Amino acid sequence: MAARDYGQYDGITRALELVGERWALLIVRDLLVGPRRYGELAAGLPRIPSNILASRLKELQAVGVIRRMPRSRVVLYELTPYGRELEPVVLALGAWGFKAMGDPRDDQVVTADSMTIALRTAFRADVAESLPATAYAARLGPAELLIRVDGSRLAVDRGTGPADLDFTAGPDIRHLISGELAPARAIATGVVEVLRGPDELLDRFASTFHLAA
Known part of the structure; x- marks a missing residue:
């Protein structure tokens, strides 16, 4: 019951x-x-x-x-x-809630699983289909994720591995994902730090993962 x-x-x-x-x-x-x-x-x-x-x-x-x-x-x-x-329901709720996230409080945490679902929510398979296969090693707060995009297929795993672009970012990455912050500006302001790989691949990441704020 x-x-x-x-x-x-x-x-x-x-x-x-x-x-x-x-x-x-x-x-x-x-x-x-x-x-x-x-x-x-x-x-x-x-x-x-x-x-x-x-x-x-x-x-x-x-x-x-x-x-x-x-x-x-x-x-x-x-x-x-x-x-x-429930997966499409959870992803739809994530997209809806993204619009009202605001700045994180000091007591709020980010986890690998929450970021994995956030990436699934923001993934634009229709855009990724026309782009070369790309792997991203992302350190998003305390979460280390290996993000692999191959056409319309997305795989997100914990940990690191060979990647075309290796970068780190904090919660302000949401401004990149929402389109409020251009990739070049995100790098220039320190919102995203590219550790390895060409900066231009962050443009591909921003095109592949996008949610309207």
Whole structure:
């Protein structure tokens, strides 16, 4: 049974009953990146109380959104096919919320999984199809990501690796992604620091990952 009952009968109400509890969609967001152990979910959501995380996982399992997958001595949580149907919903919410982000507070954190989903949200497959395959090694705050674009295909993995452009940036990179800041200006003002590779590839990155503010 859903933790909350709104007493109405329609699809939106039912969806909120299933995934509308606090933290539920952020758990779904992180599991869209890949299966996670309990400890990995807790580390990716550092402000979630352990009892709430346990409760949300049980609730999401009960309604068929996630499942437990025992692997050797480790239990992984992953989305079911029904749960993965939430991906376009989560990406649409991310695009909508991007318009109202503003400046980060001192107590707000960036995680590798949140940045992975942010990149999926901003990815413009239609633009990428006409561009050469490109790999980016990006240090976005504390998150180190290897971003590979090949036509309309996007792969984002934790860590580093061979890349055409290696760069680092803080939260102000959102001004580049929104189009408010030109790539050359982003480099000149220190919003983006190119560590290796031609500066011009940042133009390609900005074309490939774009969200209107």
